[in-house]
Amino acid sequence: MQTNLSAAAQALPHAQEAERILRSCVHCGFCNATCPTYQELGDELDGPRGRIYLIKQFLEHDTAGPTTRAHLDRCLSCRNCETTCPSGVEYHALLDIGRAALEVHAPRPWRERLLRTGLRAALPRPVLFALLLRAGRGLRALLPQVLANKIPTRITEPGRRPAPRHARRMLMLEGCVQPSLSPNTNAAAARVLDRLDISIVPVTEAGCCGAIDYHMNAQETGLARARRNIDLWWPLLQQGADTIIQTASGCGAFIKEYGRMLRDDPAYADKARHISACTKDLFEVLAEADLETIRIQAERRIAFHCPCTLQHAQKLGPLADQVLTRLGFNLTAVPDAHLCCGSSGTYSITEPVLSKKLRDNKLDALESGHPDLIVTANIGCQTHLDGAGRTPVRHWIELVDAALASQST
Template sequence: MDTQLADWIKDTPEGQTAEAILRKCVHCGFCTATCPTYQILGDELDSPRGRIYLIKQVLEGKQVTRKTQQHLDRCLTCRNCETTCPSGVKYGQLIDIGRKVVDEKVDRPAGEQFKRNALKTLMTTPALFNTGMAMGKAVRGILPASIKAKVPASRYNPGFASNTHSRKVILLKGCVQPAMVPSIDNATSVILNALQIESLVVSESGCCGAVKFHLNDHDGGKAQMKANIDAWYPLLASGQAEALVMNASGCGVTVREYHHHFEHDPAYAAKAKLVSDKTMDIGEFLLKQQTESISALSNTVKAAMVQQRIPQRIAFHPPCTLQHGQQLKGVVEGLLVKLGFELTPVAESHLCCGSAGTYSVLQPELSSQLKQRKLNNLMAGKPQAIASSNIGCLTHLEGSANVDVRHWVEWVAQALSS
């Protein structure tokens, strides 16, 4: 694609990145076949190719309108198009640049801006979010259905395994997951402990930065990323921790791309690259462990299935951030089969469930349609339960599913604990 970027952007790091991405696009349209919003709306401007044209026009100095902003807002950033694209277009990086520029040029309605600011503040301020979630759980039974769906039901919680081992990994401290479903982090620590690996949570770390960054507060998001790098780097660089293990794929893809966000920062480029290089999804990490360790886990899991303490037939929903962002499609599925789970067939497993971070709040109609489509496909194989790898997907689906929805680590830890 030929480009003629405007003088105000072309020589900046963002402009150079955007130009390189735009020039890779050959307008083939393969991306439209796998774009969730295009499948629903049928509008070229609500497809990756259409949005690329819009961003190109903006960066070339053409008029920017509220409609441009709306078309970019409707993108889930699921990055299905990146998996589909034969030219290797890094669409996710491009839309981050495009949205930021458009928001600088187009004022949002006051109500919409208030909602975005409220989400950004609430979700990344633990004192506020933890208090609100605790109150919601206390009165969950009487909440309106729309709010109740955002408050996860109580579930088995094994407690954090704090045993000391010579092998150590870092777990993300995070923002919303510890308050919404604390059993996910605890379950992860129980599984790692069974493999004689200690889980470390560094108190100086926090939110991965994705919420603020994807709501166009790039400075705020990058400040959180820097705090994490400062907290984790000494342990990773010294070898005290062998990896940064992620059990939320949305956070995982963000941390794996820290190197991109700081590639032009001389103080953080090398540190960010090491952190990104040491980041692994929990499923990916477990598959790299010794065969006998996984066999032992499998035996315990299968025994729990026989005793009907955990489900055997499950439908697995691979989050977009896992299969498209981190390009780990099939990795967790392969591990689950090794552990003894029977995976039911799921049509359109490549499509987004509609959660997409804050998308379900900011674009509720499109999100709801995608959720129902996803649930129909997940339940078609008549599973006993639904599993996933990301807190956003889990809570989004759980609110409307008629079977248990869990992170798969919760069931493995339950088998180990029982």
């Protein structure tokens, strides 16, 4: 694709990257075939190819407004299009550049700014989010339905975590909303890993990975959070911890991008590259283990929802299926498993109508095999799907932990 960026666009921090990505697109349209919003809305501008054209037009002519922003906002950032693109277009990076530049060029109406500011103020702060969630449970009947559905009704208490006692040590990002929405997930992961002779070293000060701010066009704030986490993890990695483990695939996908996003920061480039290289999803860690020692006896039929951040961003969908099969899960078939559930970070709040439609489509697919339970690997997907009040949804590691606990009693 030929490009001719305007003088204003050429002055952007990532102008050369944007131009390189634009030129890599051959506008074949294969991406539209797997884009959830294009399939649902049927509008060329609500597919990756159309959005690339909108970003190109904006960067070349400095002309864009609410219509362009609406089409870019409706993108889920699921990266399904990247999985099917024959040219390797780094669409998600171009989208971040275009959205950030448009945010400055065409400011949002005050209601949208207020909503986004509120989300950015609450979600990345675990203590504040926990307080708001507690208040929300008491006021659920008064809340808008889109928020009430986010408050889980099925919560498993975390229980005891093993103290570090093994030679092999890993770090684990606790996350920002997961400790309140699904407090047992990280504790269950720590107990399962302990059975595999791996200890989790707590780093409670490490907070949000930065994805919430970054993907809501407050990119410098997101990168500041990334730098803070790097500062906290770095000395522990130097002391012998070999991996930073993620139980939320959305966080893992973002941390694996630290190296790319901070590559021009002389103080953090090398450290960020190393952090990304030693970051692993929980599935990656278990794939290397002797799973036969913790194999479960699966009586219930389970449907696995593979989050977009796991299958499209981290390319771990096949590995996840292998691990679950090796563990003994009785998995049902899920048609169109590549499609997004509509959660996508804050998308279910900023785009509630379309998000709900995508969620219902995904649940229909997941439930087509008549599972007793749905499992997933990302807190956003888990909360979003479970909020429909249909088949219960949990993190897959909790089932492994519960099975091991029942075997030892």
